[in-house]
Amino acid sequence: MNWLKNKDTLYGFLVILPSLVLLGIFVYGFILQTFYTSLTDWGRDPAQALSANPQIRFIGFENYRELFTGFVDARFRQDLVNTFFFTLFFILGCLGVGLGLAIVLDRSPKGEGFFRTIFLFPMSLSFIVTGTIWRWMLQPQGGVNQLPTLVGLPKGEFAWLTSREQIWQVSWNDLPFLTALVVSAVLVFIALGAFRNGERRRGFIASGSTALLLLWAFTLGRTLQPLPYDEPHGFNLAFIGIIMAAVWQMSGYTMALYLAGLRGIPEELREAARVDGASEWQLYQRIIFPLLAPITLSAMIILGHISLKIFDLIFAMAGADNAPTDVPALLMYLTTFRANQIAKGAAIGMILLLLVAAVIVPYLYSQLKSEVRR
Template identity: 55%
Template structure:
């Protein structure tokens, strides 16, 4: 009975992924197809052009990648923080809990299209939220929300590899140092020292890994804050439900034992509750990360597809493929998005499968 399903899965999922991967390594476009010409195999040229090319399409893609990183980090942080706070409040057995739980979960029932329409009006610089202070006799805010052109944390795209290496080495140093403090392992001490040494060399020497010419400034586009708020508003209720289920699964005896040992209420949550919620946090990060990496409709509704300050790879891929008719380049962007999602999901699935087989 499984054979038909496996065949359909192989053809319509992995078969199409394979064909997209092949198309991404060709120069396929609409003109070739209309003239009856076959696409030429170009290897990884489309990928190298996206990351190092000087065409406007390439520069837009690199902006999209930076936007995706900042949006993903902020979106996950907002959803986890707000969701945890709401779950803790509801866990206090407050009156009307069912009502509030429904209210907090309601935004999740909406589509991102509806959410985008509502928040686009709320963040209209000439109306919405900006119109409230004048009603109270206060000056009108000048913040432009999703059309803001302000940029923070600027850096040169040429230095992106150096920045990534510094961040990775910093994380390795922190993790290895923490484990050394717990276990006093010489291996961890050596790893932390090596990471610190390499990080220092990269920082002091200012080594650059040149990717594009001329310099290409990137950074955090402040307009993304509007996108983060809208997406966080919709998905925080989902995270709240996950955390609330986890909180209700923690025995009251465990909390009471911590209180008897002298832990304050804050200490109970810090040393008992939060560690027990770690698997739920990981699951939430995986799900939210998957959503943020492939987000499309919310961005399209709020930005119209032409607002580069909140642009995402999915929007770029759509326009290049179906407006620009450059199927090879569009397929390359699609494969890069697939790889980003796989980096998030595959390790989690592997861990779950390993845990299931061991149990």
């Protein structure tokens, strides 16, 4: 039996070996190559970048230092801020709209199948098609700006995709302090969850880490200045239209997830809560929303992954050269293939990879850990 088992294991390994080799070469091999390229000066000299045999020097993390503290790379830092706000409002919008639509459809209204199809249809489109449609609608001289004229009002003047106005500005020099506060909030959430699940050791570790991080933030974190001058960054109002288009396309996805979760809750559980005197709001607050928490987490991971890599929607709606609506993925394209700064473009790509990994890896770890416990 052991011989047969070992033989099956060997056959299984041989079957997946070609896939492992191809994965190692074309995924992880290229990631390592990109990382090495980001540590060189490839592209600093235009003649070197276009040469058939470029003379490349190893310069370490100089490209990364310039991106975060260099005078000429302020656009990259604004792109990171744009990505933060886009991710935040994109996720909140998709979750809110998707949950609302799911709750309405869960009540089985007339024409449920028709409305479900209508709400899911935008998801079947590519971001290029969505961007083209919404670009037509958000033209400053037409589209939604013309709607007030239908009731005799002056046309709107909002520059949907070209506005350079910023709100909620913060200085880049406050980044270490703000990052420490965000990480502290996440650690507090982890500590509360650990204590709630009876994992006291994990809870105490998270609580201690939070205390040390806050102590650092309010002492050394306040004095750490990445730049020798003040550089404000904020939320560009030009992103409002892009966020609306992205939410319109992906809210059907969250609606489908939430609707499946709502339909999976036993009706007996709802009836028991009503018999105990729970109001409709208490039913959702105490029973339904907690049961939908795993779906919310999964949706947040997928939507966060999409938002960090967003490229095609913004390219179609605002173009590649519109700085107010720039994001790291678009800047990586411009830096690498227009400016021919190969190494700096590779550095932007590696930063994007780390941002995506920061979202995906903890989720995968928690899922694998829960499966092992089962």
